[in-house]
Amino acid sequence: MPELPEVETIRRQLAPVVEGRELCELRVLDPRWCDPAAPSEVADAVRGRAAEALSRRGKYLDLELEGEVHLVMHLRMTGNLLYRAEPGEERPHTRAVLSLGDGGELAFCDVRRFGTGIVLLGDAARDGYFAERLGVEPLGPGFTAEALRAQAEGRTAPVKAFLLSQKRIAGVGNIYADEALFRARIHPLRPVGALNADQIAALRDAVVASLEAGIDARGATIDDFRHSDGAKGSFQDRFLVHRREGEPCPECGTAIAKLRAAGRGTYVCPSCQPPPRLKRRAGPPARRPGRPRAAP
DNA sequence: AGGTCGGCCTGGCAGC
DNA sequence: TGCTGCCAGGCCGACC
16 A cells, blocks of 8 residues: 555656656546546646656655646555556556656556546645645654644544544555554554653654655555556565564564554554553442452 | 544455 | 455545
8 A cells, every 4th residue: 555655665766757857648547537627627737748846745746747737646545656668558457647758658557446636736726735634744844742742632532543644644554553553662542642752752753763664665565556667665574563463573472463443454562562441341340459469 | 523434446365 | 166245445525
C-alpha cells in the first residue's frame, strides 16, 4: 500500500524524468479516475504545459505545471505510476496515461480503481485543497513532540486511529503506524490523550524513524506497489511487527499478535506494548491493589 | 464535534 | 474442481 515512503520513493524517481518536460497529452481511460471532472476537461487543462516540479504532500503527488496548474494524484491502495521511455502496449489496469515531450510516458495503473487525479488551478487552490485534508508533514520541521502533544491533548481516540488520521499527521498509513507504535512501545488501543510526555516524545521519534527507514528501503511492496520502473521495494522484509503474526518479536521473542484497531489489521508485541487496562465491568468489587495474592 | 463505520473496488484465497 | 464469500485498506461521507 503506498504510504508516505512509497509515494516519496516514486517522487524521487520521477522528478528528474518529468521536470522540465512538456506534458503533451493526458489520456484518461477510466473516467472514475478524475470524477467528478470530465476526462476532456482535465486533459484540456494540462495539455502542452511544461512540468516544473513533482512534489509530495502526505500521500499525494503534485505535478506542478507552468501557469500554476496542478495535477494532484493519489495512489490510494493499489495505484502505481510507471514510467517508460517509449510508448508500448497498454499495461493492465491503466487508468490514465501522460505523454511527455521527450516521447516518454507515465502510466497510472490501479487494479482497484481507488486512485484519483484532479486538476487544481492556482497555487492557492492547491494549498487550500491540502490544508482542508492534511495535517502536519511528519518529516517536516513542524512535527515536534510539542506539536504532537497539542494535537493529542484531550482526545480519547485510540492512538492508532489518531496516527491514521491524515488531518492530524499526513502520510502515515497502516504499515508505518504499526511500526512506529512498536518502536515507541505503545499499544495501539491506548487513548492518545492519556499518553504521557515521554511517550509522546517517543512516538514522535518513532514515526520519523519508521518513515525514514521505509524511504531508505525504497518503500515496501506487499501486493503490487512498484517503483516507477517496475522494481519492488524492500521494506516489507524489514517490518518489525507488521504482517508478522506468530513470529518472534525482534526485541523480546514473544510471538507477535494480530488484533483490530481503527478497523485495520494491527500487529503488536503483547510484551513490549502492554495493552491498556480493561474497563472494569459492573459486578463483584475488584481486589484492592498492592495486596499480594495467595501463592498458586 | 469527536469518533466510528460502511462504501468504494477487485484479486486472491479459504472453505465447502 | 468450481463456486461463494470474505479479506485487504485510504479516504470520504454518513451516522452516533
